[in-house]
Amino acid sequence: MARRNDHSREEIRSMALDAAEKIVAEEGFKGLSARKLAAAINYTVGTLYLVFANLDDIVQQVNERTLDALYDWLRAHAKDAVTPEEALLALANAYIAYAETRSARWNMLFEYVADNGSTLPPGYLVKAEKVFGLVEASLTPLAGQNSISEVQQAARVLWAGVHGICLLKIRQRMDLAGEQNAEAMAHMLVENFLRGFRHGTQA
Amino acid sequence: MARRNDHSREEIRSMALDAAEKIVAEEGFKGLSARKLAAAINYTVGTLYLVFANLDDIVQQVNERTLDALYDWLRAHAKDAVTPEEALLALANAYIAYAETRSARWNMLFEYVADNGSTLPPGYLVKAEKVFGLVEASLTPLAGQNSISEVQQAARVLWAGVHGICLLKIRQRMDLAGEQNAEAMAHMLVENFLRGFRHGTQA
DNA sequence: AACAACAATTGAACAGCGTTTAGTTGCCTT
DNA sequence: AAGGCAACTAAACGCTGTTCAATTGTTGTT
Numbered sequence: 001m002a003r004r005n006d007h008s009r010e011e012i013r014s015m016a017l018d019a020a021e022k023i024v025a026e027e028g029f030k031g032l033s034a035r036k037l038a039a040a041i042n043y044t045v046g047t048l049y050l051v052f053a054n055l056d057d058i059v060q061q062v063n064e065r066t067l068d069a070l071y072d073w074l075r076a077h078a079k080d081a082v083t084p085e086e087a088l089l090a091l092a093n094a095y096i097a098y099a100e101t102r103s104a105r106w107n108m109l110f111e112y113v114a115d116n117g118s119t120l121p122p123g124y125l126v127k128a129e130k131v132f133g134l135v136e137a138s139l140t141p142l143a144g145q146n147s148i149s150e151v152q153q154a155a156r157v158l159w160a161g162v163h164g165i166c167l168l169k170i171r172q173r174m175d176l177a178g179e180q181n182a183e184a185m186a187h188m189l190v191e192n193f194l195r196g197f198r199h200g201t202q203a
Numbered sequence: 204m205a206r207r208n209d210h211s212r213e214e215i216r217s218m219a220l221d222a223a224e225k226i227v228a229e230e231g232f233k234g235l236s237a238r239k240l241a242a243a244i245n246y247t248v249g250t251l252y253l254v255f256a257n258l259d260d261i262v263q264q265v266n267e268r269t270l271d272a273l274y275d276w277l278r279a280h281a282k283d284a285v286t287p288e289e290a291l292l293a294l295a296n297a298y299i300a301y302a303e304t305r306s307a308r309w310n311m312l313f314e315y316v317a318d319n320g321s322t323l324p325p326g327y328l329v330k331a332e333k334v335f336g337l338v339e340a341s342l343t344p345l346a347g348q349n350s351i352s353e354v355q356q357a358a359r360v361l362w363a364g365v366h367g368i369c370l371l372k373i374r375q376r377m378d379l380a381g382e383q384n385a386e387a388m389a390h391m392l393v394e395n396f397l398r399g400f401r402h403g404t405q406a
Numbered sequence: 407a408a409c410a411a412c413a414a415t416t417g418a419a420c421a422g423c424g425t426t427t428a429g430t431t432g433c434c435t436t
Numbered sequence: 437a438a439g440g441c442a443a444c445t446a447a448a449c450g451c452t453g454t455t456c457a458a459t460t461g462t463t464g465t466t
Contacts, residue, residue, distance in 0.1 A: 164367025196395030205415040206461035
């Protein structure tokens, strides 16, 4: 059989990405293979390579979806916060919660580029900037005497820190963190950093 | 040919770990394969599986060596610091420098457990605690009114943060961090966090 | 010295992987 | 009705981790 024309290329793409998300969620990053994915959408590997450049391309496109979902999730969880501190703590908690409930997907976001080595895809950067933007927006009211570029940097520093804590948790290395849980650690980071940040940067 | 008896099991183990480190350094994490490693030490795969449980076991043992080397490296780079602040900044810089000059090895340290999923090996934890201990030791003089357990937690929070920044750099995602370099970001994190930390934890 | 027992080592095999491509099939246009 | 073309498959290539029967060199015993 050939020339079935059941689905358009775009339909196949979307079906494949859906199936890929499911496989990753159920079996982890390593569980995703071209043959398994093709079987899941009732096609063969060849068709997959007609729609995607390679498996990395698929992973990358799933990751871009994840970044979008993450942005929406964070935004929704921070919108009710009254003070900027509240917003930042809510963002940190939401980030941890997202990583925890979708750990395989979240992990994939940070595993794949490691081998690729070179540049990240274009859309990637834009979407990640959007996520950073949420932190930046909450940090701006607390700027005090700090310049705009200092606020931008601070947002990235703070979020890299929250991310690091989140990694400890997701990669099952919380035993390295004593008895504390990730939320308490993030709390500590945000509060101390903010206190230091507001006190001015006389370095 | 069989029964060559050229090397003891321990010798083979050590040769294999040396060769594995070399391959990882030259070709990255993904470049390490059982056949390639066996060839590098002039044995076949079968022998490798006589000495190691599987490839994960090898990776894990290389990682333990890396943790030891990292500890020595950090210790050496912080020993001349006069003030605790100086020591913490030196540790952060040394951590980043280590990750940068041995990026493949450093990466492997944080990539492998992701799939494994379950518990980390026993030696792993002890060695990692030793690394944390360095940060803790430098942080203790700044404890002020904070309790010992708060200092311990702070050490882990701070280092998770430095680690997160380091990840941005090594995984070539510094473009996500604006124009700043990793050292400057780590600097900012350490200084603001310390300022906040000394001001007391009324949180 | 001959021989048996044993341990060390090999190499082939298995099932899976990513990726490419020749070949087949069915639809659309003329 | 015929031809052209796009969609799709199936098989192949060289790789992977892992296992294990078979072979070989060494050692201890007679």
